[in-house]
Amino acid sequence: MQAIRTALPDVILLEPKVFGDDRGFFMETFNVQTFQRLTGCAKPFVQDNHSRSTRGVLRGLHYQLGARPQDKLVRAVAGSILDVAVDIRRGSPTFGKWVGEILSAENKRQLWVPVGFAHGFIVLSETAEVLYKVTDYYDPQGERAIRWNDPDIGVDWSYQGEPLLSAKDAVAAAFRDAEVFP
Numbered sequence: 547m548q549a550i551r552t553a554l555p556d557v558i559l560l561e562p563k564v565f566g567d568d569r570g571f572f573m574e575t576f577n578v579q580t581f582q583r584l585t586g587c588a589k590p591f592v593q594d595n596h597s598r599s600t601r602g603v604l605r606g607l608h609y610q611l612g613a614r615p616q617d618k619l620v621r622a623v624a625g626s627i628l629d630v631a632v633d634i635r636r637g638s639p640t641f642g643k644w645v646g647e648i649l650s651a652e653n654k655r656q657l658w659v660p661v662g663f664a665h666g667f668i669v670l671s672e673t674a675e676v677l678y679k680v681t682d683y684y685d686p687q688g689e690r691a692i693r694w695n696d697p698d699i700g701v702d703w704s705y706q707g708e709p710l711l712s713a714k715d716a717v718a719a720a721f722r723d724a725e726v727f728p
């Protein structure tokens with residue numbers, strides 16, 4: 547596993563070592579010691595999530611406030627997504643800046659999205675299955691969303707056409723009105 551820096555220093559792309567042979571491949575998708583060395587995060591993961599979406603589905607931009615903010619380690623095990631993280635820490639020099647990385651069953655890359663960043667993805671393939679580990683339990687009261695196309699952030703989702711949003715995401719807050727991190 548190697549770490550690839552992104553334009554946001556705390557958001558890290560992880561690339562596993564893949565052992566291919568005539569049967570297929572093997573890789574370690576998560577190793578606590580390696581993860582902690584590469585990210586500096588010693589928090590344990592307490593929940594695994596799995597979502598399946600069709601082309602053009604956009605989930606995000608989500609983050610969690612309150613008692614249970616979640617760090618996330620995201621990967622796509624089927625299909626391809628553009629995974630996006632936005633710095634929403636008001637005191638950060640990269641406040642409001644975003645990065646997007648292609649995560650796919652093919653590239654097997656993972657994105658580490660710490661607390662303090664909004665997270666979202668759009669599906670670029672016919673379907674995509676996304677698995678992610680989180681460092682705290684789901685807390686509906688803590689869920690927050692920023693609108694996917696907020697002009698103050700300006701994410702380029704690399705997708706032509708209108709995305710398919712949940713009812714919640716369709717009415718998400720403008721970035722300027724959002725409750726963010728200090």
Ligand SMILES: Cc1cn([C@H]2C[C@H](O)[C@@H](COP(=O)(O)OP(=O)(O)O[C@H]3O[C@H](C)C(=O)[C@H](O)[C@H]3O)O2)c(=O)[nH]c1=O
Binds near residue numbers: 597605608618665666
């Ligand atoms: C996130 C979550 C959801 N749920 C239930 C609540 C709803 O009845 C249903 C769908 O939830 P939601 O529409 O919030 O799911 P997503 O739109 O995929 O939200 C997630 O997608 C973006 C990309 C994220 O980064 C977060 O992990 C999370 O916000 O699953 C649970 O029971 N546990 C959970 O941890």
